[in-house]
Amino acid sequence: MIIRRYLVKQVIETSLVVIALLTLIMMGGRLIKYFGIAAQGRLDASILFSIVGYRLPEFLTLILPLGFFIGLMLVFGRLYIDHEMAVLNSSGISRNHLARLLLPLTIAFLALQMILMVWVSPWGLRQYEQLSSTQAVRTGFDLVRPKEFVSSGVYTIYASDLSEDRKNLKDIVFYQRAEKEGKPNVVILAREATRVEIPNDPASVVDLIDGRRYELYPGQPRYTQAEFQRYRLRIENNKEEDVTGTQAEAMRISQLWEKRQDPVIESELGWRVFVPFAMIVALMLAVALSEVNPRQGRYYRLLPAILIFASLIVALMAIKTRITRAELGIWAYPAVLFTYAIVTLFFLRKPNLTAKLNLKLNK
Structure with a gap:
């Protein structure tokens, strides 16, 4: 149908621009934030664009529904402003019929959103975490600057000089803060340090030459000291036993299903399954809220409509937090979507209700 092709083209072009x-x-x-971190010596500048690329799918999962909704609002608003909607209505085509014509496009956006949330975004997060994990254990030695202290997590490193290939450091001071109570802080002083390359090892391995190792117990008047001629130091991240929200976001859908009894896993599983259906609600809201008088302009209801749709996303995010705390069940996701859909459907079936309410309020 000509009208469907016309609407689909307009919505796709406008949505993509938004x-x-x-x-x-x-x-x-x-990116500006990452540049600031790199300027402080806490991040390798060569991986900036890799980090941004891996995080892009995660951001698109939030941008795509909002962009699609704004695109719908702008297209329907222009139909009213240019009197095209009046012509369509006089031809027997209502706004609800136009919504049905756009339903296949909405399902396509829904499928794209689901692909992003179920597969692409978790993959990007896994790659980002792997890159960040490697960077975290290597940052201290890879980005050390002469005569400056460089911190990375629980580690702090100082070197008076380093070679151009960053494999040999001179006059090393290494400090490792205790992560658990009762454990000692570690301070190592060495004349020289040499990087040891071990294939497929994410940790940073360094041979320290001619130095001393101290163990200091916070709040206690005791310490231990040892001298060495050569000491191999291995720096690696500590793995947490409990699953955090960030870890759940990076897990595959099959892993989430196997551990779905965990509240954190349950919240992430429901988020991936139900949030894409916000696209259907976006279509319904856009049809219900886009009607404007030509004198008012196409942007008259855009901001209030964006706030209403944003409230849906915020409500879903709040539910995700509550499910993580075991305060709600996974049923809360479809409950919120159905609530918004039913209220919107009520306004769609009562097209004059909004105008009557505004007239009463103005009185």
């Missing part, structure tokens, strides 16, 4: 702008704004701000 999504591109939102992505540019969000990723630009994140």
Whole structure:
């Protein structure tokens, strides 16, 4: 149908422009943040764009629904402003019929959103975490600057000089803060340090030459001391036993299903399964909220509509937090979506209700 092709083309073009702008704004701000971290010596500048690329699918899972909704609002608003909606209505085509014509496109966006949330975004997060984990254990030696202290997690490193290939350090001071109560802080002083390359080993391994190792117990008047001619130091991340929200976001859908009894896993599983259906609610809200008088302009209801749709996303995020704390069940996701859908459907079946309410309020 000609009308369907016309609407689909308009919605796709407008939505893509909005999504591109939102992505540019969000990723630009994140890139500036990473540049600041790299300037402080806490991040290798060569991996900046890799980090941004891996995080992009995660951001798109939030940008895509909002961009699609704004695109719908702009297209339907223009139909009213240019009197095209009046022509369509006089031809027997209502706004609800137009919504049905756009349903296949909405399902396509829903499928794209589900692919992003179920497969692409977790994969990007896994790659990002692997890159960050490697960077965290290597940052101290890879990014050390002469005569400056460089901190990375529980580690702090100082070197008076280093070679151009960053494999040999001179006059090393290494400090490791105790992560558990009762454990000692470790301080190592060495004349020289040499990087040891071990294939497929994410840890940073260094041979220290001619130095001393101290164990200091916080709050206690005791310490231990040992001298060495050569000491191999291995720095690696400690793995947490409990599953955190960030770890759950990076897990495969099959892993989530196997551990679905865990509240954190349950919240992430429901988030991936039900949130894509916000696309259907976006179509219904756009049809219900986009009606404007030509004198009012196409942007008259855009901001209130964005706030209403944003409230849906915020409600879903709040539910995710509550499920993580075992305060709600996974049923809360579809409950919120159905609530918004039913209220919107009520306004769609009563097209004059909004105008009557506004008239009463103005009186």
